[in-house]
Amino acid sequence: MSSLQREKRLLDITGAGSPDSLRRIREEEQNRLGAILSSSPVIELVDDLNELHDSLIGRALQLAEIEMARLGQGAPPVPYAYLLFGSGGRREQTFSSDQDSGLIYDDPQDEAEALTLENYFRTLAQLTVDCLIEIGYPPCEGNVIASNPEWCLSISSWERKLDAWFEEPSWENVRYLLIVADGRLIGGDRELSERWYGRFHRDFLGTPVIARRMMENTLRHKVLVGVFGQLLTERYGELAGSLDIKYGAYIPMVNVFRLLAVHAGIQETSTVGRIRSLETAGILSPDEAKESMDAFGLLLKLRLMAVTKSEDGQWVGTGVLKASDLNREWKLPLKKALKLGRKLQRQVERELRYRFGGR
Template structure:
């Protein structure tokens, strides 16, 4: 049951008549969350913040549709689905996560209509991406967004693209498959999104070489804890002594549980959800699931709580904790979480050796 405050917040977003109103709501709600951050558990903050992001993004898309209609382009000519990737797809966005998205729309055999659809959805995607930038969702540096034609296709185009990624196990294609594994429907026709994701998982069963490449990609980023439990901080340059929390702790755990979920045909996209589904499937026991959830919760706390103005720990723009912020207490907490991260990463590596004979 929705609390009165939560219900009002969602109603305010759904009723926002323009982008300016949405920007004001976002600023107000993020400020509200920041003032109460000390009272939140990491999982509760993640849930509340990502519910806010989902509602804001969905309303931005609806308003973009309305704007195109006022410009004379009409309503969407066919059903389509807007999907979030990356941290948005995993429901793990921080306060100012960037955009990662894709769009799938219904097919037609009529080439004239197909050309019309391409133009309409190109205009719509451009409008959505630009409006989200105005909402302070930065663009993806790798251009994995719906305004990139490579990530905006009809259903048949997506089927062909996914087949192509699977057919050629080059590093870049494997990276795209791992990105797409986090895709989550947020607006439009959910059946289209389901069809694309079902095709992705169906292809996985027929391409064991891709599974090996995914494992290799997954263990590429090592958890930054040494064999004796010491933190592996930056050794050189202006970041010397800092710890890369994003790429040396958070991302390795995200990658490991994503891969284990893909191999088990688990379609949940959040890391917490993947851990729970793996537990239910008896691929993790209760103690393991609790350990990994606790470790991941702490890493999310570090990522999210350090963005707020009233906390003493700070991340740099690169996702690193500066040396002067690595207190004895924080080091102890990080070592415990990173040991769990190393443990699950070693499991993935062992499975790769058992199945494929790799290093």
């Protein structure tokens, strides 16, 4: 994408005064990117697509602030940070990603202010979420979203919540910690987000048992390649003969590099950034990093291909592709990527069990 095109798109988004306007920009830009998917370097295209998403989400947050002022609530009374999790936090959103978000605001001075801040930021979060729904971002099915009071808290409340998750490493709490590991700032105060993310990393390094729990959680998704190198397709139902690209290929790779990065103290949240940082840290050799980057790039492209358009023209992510739709030129690299994913899973499992114990 040329710098002139990028500037024009940013100006269009910045000048948009309604969710409908932002929705039209999103549809036009995604149609453009979809048309060049097969001919474009996938990492560059994903970067372009996620730059679009970031701009749209940032403008939705601004529109919510404007609406708060119109309602007589004024400007934000204290600094706050709006966070993205999931594929948004990793800068890996597709044409059809949903909302995974949270909000942090500065601590109140007393109980009276605590109620004022709580009411203000819960309303702001709800307005932002509603605006994004109108733009075409459905809410997270797991309710990890800023409009959920559990994910819209003061910084001290957030720190206590993180501490509690680390102190009681249940399956659900570890799942939340893995979600937090992908979090990044999309709008608001950087110092708050850095304080929050710094607390996560300090607690992680001080709680060795979490390493084993994270490993058990993240390695539960197995890659869709058999012992003889064959692709494992869905066997039953309407998806019979399909490949689960999202959960059988993409997610296992995301999980491995997240786990390696967090254990190395790397605070990068994108998978591509984590691979590069792991190479810089000497954890991956240059050859391993290149192989990993090539494999992950392929999975990103296949994930973008695993979408359909609904009757109203909206992109809908399925996460699956028919094996019959992939010719030999696709299948051979996919098998290679999946074998690498399986190899990395085994390496991580052996290393962490040696270091931290477990079955």
